[in-house]
Amino acid sequence: MLLLTIVAGLAVVTTLLILFAPYIRKYASGGVCTSTSRLDGKTVLITGANTGIGKETARDLTMRGARVIMACRDVEKGEEAAASIRAADPKAQLEVRRLDLADTCSIRAFAKEFLRDFDHLHILINNAGVMMCPYTKTADGFEMHIGVNHLGHFLLTYLLIGLLKRSAPARIVVVSSLAHYFGWIRFHDLHSQGSYNGGLAYCQSKVANLLFARELAQRLKGTNVTVNALHPGTVNSDLTRHSTLMMIFMSLFSIFIKTPREGAQTTIYCAVAEELHSVSGKYFSDCAPASVAPQGRNDQTAKRLWDVSCELLGIEWE
């Protein structure tokens, strides 16, 4: 009898899911960037553009006329992604360059060549990310999540900020996550040497993204360079590659989860929306303002993280 009830229940749920699938999909796909802004003559740099949200952002921005530099740690994968975008749009202006955010030498080499080859940078999209990887260190000894997701992008932005200012109006877009709600900055053990949990290390790095955007927005006041952060939604991408459980969840519940193209909408919105022309230091989700957890909007923590980051990277950023 119990078995029969369970089977009947499952059948009802499955039937409802099938019947309402188009509506569920439409709701889950989230906000859409409706801006028709063109980017002709503009130069855009996207980190981690060979797959997922970064690749779809590159596709959209080239279609708006931008010249897009895809900064990828694996150039071969980057070229494959560029070829697939060009296959649909032969006029796409794309260039793949090598950037490994887990190595400050690679970041410095990338920036040096970028500054040599480009006179302008109008939009910088700090998109690349790792999630829940086993405990690993970057070439400079930083824990991988804080090293790639925060410190790598911190250094890249520092090296390119002069060019962004000279190219103003310019925008910096920081891809953070709702996961910041579950993280906090562990100044006493930033690199998780005492104890390590991949999920918490990821969440910490996503709070760091928000605090960085917040502090940077303060420092960029009056420069006509804006910086905003965002949550792309829950997106079916390679991000979950280190967690079998997450991959299973993503497959089982794929109807509730965004495709990479849907997940790129808020990034695109932050990069092009006319109404954000002078908006800075804000956080968006589904192409609309969203609320930040208290640990992501604490000015003292933001300043402290800024100083610690400069010290770790051996830089002075006034």
Ligand SMILES: NC(=O)C1=CN([C@@H]2O[C@H](COP(=O)(O)OP(=O)(O)OC[C@H]3O[C@@H](n4cnc5c(N)ncnc54)[C@H](OP(=O)(O)O)[C@@H]3O)[C@@H](O)[C@H]2O)C=CC1
């Ligand atoms: N997917 C989701 O549900 C969510 C994603 N986000 C954020 O969105 C952003 C994009 O993620 P998503 O597209 O989903 O994930 P993907 O794994 O599909 O893409 C991540 C990109 O980052 C690149 N990357 C990783 N490590 C490095 C490195 N050391 N140097 C340079 N590039 C690197 C990857 O390169 P490679 O392919 O070579 O590994 C890849 O191109 C991330 O910042 C993530 O935190 C936020 C909330 C939810």
Ligand SMILES: CC1=C(/C=C/C(C)=C/C=C/C(C)=C/C=O)C(C)(C)CCC1
């Ligand atoms: C558990 C669970 C889900 C899966 C959530 C996942 C897989 C979230 C992934 C978040 C990521 C990757 C965040 C990155 O910053 C659903 C299907 C939403 C609803 C049912 C309960």
